[in-house]
Amino acid sequence: xxxxxxxxxxxxxxxxxxxxxxxKGRILLLACGxxxxxxxxxxxxxxxxxxxxxxxxxILHNTPEKITPSVREAVTARRADYDRVYVLYGxxxxxxxxxxxxAEMGVEMLEGPHCYSFFEGNAAFAARDEMTAFYLTDFLVRxxxxxxxxxxxxxxxxxxxxxxxxxYETLVYQAQTDDPALTETARDCAKRxxxxxxxxxxxxxxxARSLEAWSAxxxxxxxx
Amino acid sequence: MSxxxxxxxxxxxxxxxxxxxxxxDLYDGLKEEIEEGVNILxxxxxxxxxVLTEALVAGMTIVGRDFRDGILFVPExxxxxxxxxxxxxxxxxLLAETGAPRMGKMVIGTVKGDIHDIGKNLVSMMxxxxxxxxxxxGINNAVESYLEAIxxxxxxxxxxxxxxxxxxxxxxxxxxxxxxxxxxxxxxxLVGGAPLNEEFGRAIGxxxxxxxxxxAVDTAKELVARRHNQRAAS
Numbered sequence: 001x002x003x004x005x006x007x008x009x010x011x012x013x014x015x016x017x018x019x020x021x022x023x024k025g026r027i028l029l030l031a032c033g034x035x036x037x038x039x040x041x042x043x044x045x046x047x048x049x050x051x052x053x054x055x056x057x058x059i060l061h062n063t064p065e066k067i068t069p070s071v072r073e074a075v076t077a078r079r080a081d082y083d084r085v086y087v088l089y090g091x092x093x094x095x096x097x098x099x100x101x102x103a104e105m106g107v108e109m110l111e112g113p114h115c116y117s118f119f120e121g122n123a124a125f126a127a128r129d130e131m132t133a134f135y136l137t138d139f140l141v142r143x144x145x146x147x148x149x150x151x152x153x154x155x156x157x158x159x160x161x162x163x164x165x166x167x168y169e170t171l172v173y174q175a176q177t178d179d180p181a182l183t184e185t186a187r188d189c190a191k192r193x194x195x196x197x198x199x200x201x202x203x204x205x206x207x208a209r210s211l212e213a214w215s216a217x218x219x220x221x222x223x224x
Numbered sequence: 225m226s227x228x229x230x231x232x233x234x235x236x237x238x239x240x241x242x243x244x245x246x247x248x249d250l251y252d253g254l255k256e257e258i259e260e261g262v263n264i265l266x267x268x269x270x271x272x273x274x275v276l277t278e279a280l281v282a283g284m285t286i287v288g289r290d291f292r293d294g295i296l297f298v299p300e301x302x303x304x305x306x307x308x309x310x311x312x313x314x315x316x317x318l319l320a321e322t323g324a325p326r327m328g329k330m331v332i333g334t335v336k337g338d339i340h341d342i343g344k345n346l347v348s349m350m351x352x353x354x355x356x357x358x359x360x361x362g363i364n365n366a367v368e369s370y371l372e373a374i375x376x377x378x379x380x381x382x383x384x385x386x387x388x389x390x391x392x393x394x395x396x397x398x399x400x401x402x403x404x405x406x407x408x409x410x411x412x413x414l415v416g417g418a419p420l421n422e423e424f425g426r427a428i429g430x431x432x433x434x435x436x437x438x439x440a441v442d443t444a445k446e447l448v449a450r451r452h453n454q455r456a457a458s
Contacts, residue, residue, distance in 0.1 A: 093418065095421060095424060097421075131337055153302075166341075
């Protein structure tokens, strides 16, 4: 299966096939395909050439039980080629299984239950305690049909919408970037789901902070 | 669908063809056809309990099996459940009148902070279909809500559901409170929800983790029967 490259982060490919590591850099970031653009952006902005990125297909999120074995397989297959491996997933519906697996393999992973939490900042997100909010990130706005509309069968059975979203009130678009066109798409997603719309700019939140810390640690390792 | 199937008149079918047709209609999520089928069988003198078990529950069991085997997915199961709900709405008052067998009583709800009730609703419906009386507490239940309900209803079973990794630990809060109050063993505690597993169920002190509605029904029947046997023996 074709995978994306750092030069061509095609969203459909990130969704279904992921992104292949370039083989450059001593630190491997093993990430969800939904984070590829953001991580590549941070890498480029900060000149983190010692961090190499490999992404698993983002669509794994629709079958969370497959995330842990897929991450485990990828870490096992690639770790010998790097000094250190970091896993860039939240718990992502694995019920603690991914954290347990990473601990067993001796690799660090991002903190937080999911990307909505670490984009906003885990502490701030937890403090909000928003039970009736449905979240979308930049990636999910772009991939709304593939990740939300179609898997829920709303393309075939729109009458199911009010069963799925009966207790939701607001669609919160967590914006990683300022993109008016994307905001309009998100607003339209809210309309399609029958929810109020709210846009919150989060930037990269704890994702950026974790990468900064890991990058700095790698630099120290090299000096010592 | 062929033109012939479009023209199918349910009332023309004999019982032995109507019931399998209702299974198909349930599988396809055809609510109006299910309601029509239920009414036809009742008019033909079927006991409400027989309609429930042979036409609806048996059909929904096929749906549940194919969901488990990855042939059907959540949207199709929801449509089927909605169709069954239509049939149940007709049968429910009649079941109460005709004294259908009672398997036991369950109090069920999603835990505090969790508004996802699709799984819980499926379990409620299938438990009712299996002859359990179900008291549905709805969504976002704090420990006080569960305690008040079990005090009031005196159920055999307490069921808790959670979809989120962040809310599922609350099940342990409820079970620990039952233990503190010395009433844990008065109830069978069943837990379920997408991120849970058997290990989690054991770790928090539940009697069982149920991976889907069909398993919940089978587990509930088994544990209620076991409890009755234990009580009879003591």
